[in-house]
Amino acid sequence: MSKNQMGIALETGASSGIGEAAADRQMSNVKWKNVPNRRIDVGGVPFAYRELGPSSGVPVIFLHHLMAVLDDWDPRVIDGIAAQRRVIAFDNRGVGGSGGSVPDTIEAMGRDAIAFIRALGLRKVDLLGFSLGGGVAQMVALQAPDLVRRMILAGTGPRGGGGIEEINRIAVIAYLKAALTLSDPRNFLFFPRTPKGKRAAKDYFSRLKERTEDRDKPISLQARRAQLKAIRTAGLSAPDDLSVITQPVFVANGDRDLMVDSRHSADMARRLPNARLTIYPDSGHGGVFQYHRAFVPAVLDFLAD
Helix, strand or coil: CCHHHCHHHHHCCCCCCHHHHHHHHHHHCCCCCCCCCEEEEECCEEEEEEEECCCCCCCEEEECCCCCCHHHCCHHHHHHHHCCCCEEEECCCCCCCCCCCCCCCHHHHHHHHHHHHHHCCCCCEEEEEECHHHHHHHHHHHHCHHHEEEEEEECCCCCCCCCHHHHHHHHHHHHHHHHHHCCCCHHHHCCCCCHHHHHHHHHHHHHHCCCCCCCCCCCCHHHHHHHHHHHHHHHHCCCCCHHHCCCCEEEEEECCCCCCCHHHHHHHHHHCCCEEEEEECCCCCCHHHHCHHHHHHHHHHHHHC
16 A cells, blocks of 8 residues: 555654654554554544554454444454554444444444545555444445455354344343343353353453553443444344455354354355355354454464465
């Protein structure tokens, strides 16, 4: 990608040659736990984001899950990918530190993501969408196919996949269990209640606490309600024609996903004409976090093809 396509690099004063090399060395010392928060105006609305990794190359845009803000990304996944790729993670409209209100359709979320990417001056990106973010990534690819080079879709499925009527019941049960055990509901939603799954959950939540300063704002009640409505509407909608998404896609999930049935991930991979599928054993919705040591190298290999 040429320098005039590098929105943030220009914004921060990075340049080619010695200057760019120095910037890369400086960025290599930045980790998810201490990377600065940034904001950019997107059509009059401030969007919060963080960037780390090399200053050149096609950036990887991270799209996060239901009720998540920037600090809910696993540092091992972010830092692992940023070791070789430029990474940009952001709060979409109305989420965390971003302004505005969360829309209640994934189509609108996709449009907002496209507007954010273009506000950065980027003309080609890779996408990594987890859970709800995977649905938004599909919308970006369908609405602006020329913008997307490759996609990683983790813990997610296709629109109209079925079974979505269970999402509220599953979430309520998880939140009740969390209240009774004074724990995070993701213990029950992201990881199986096996010895291996419990250890993975403990390690995951420990990693989420590594950033102690300049943390993101918590998710709002409006955002929670709008996201749940968007997910339910998407699940009850007619399926998208995924055959028009011709970019290479890496689909990953655990084999025991309670939130997005693992069979939906497999179905999505079959319907995408240029997809590969990895299902991690004895893991759930957060399988890519449980297996981050395998997932990160697989993502880097996929992006390097």
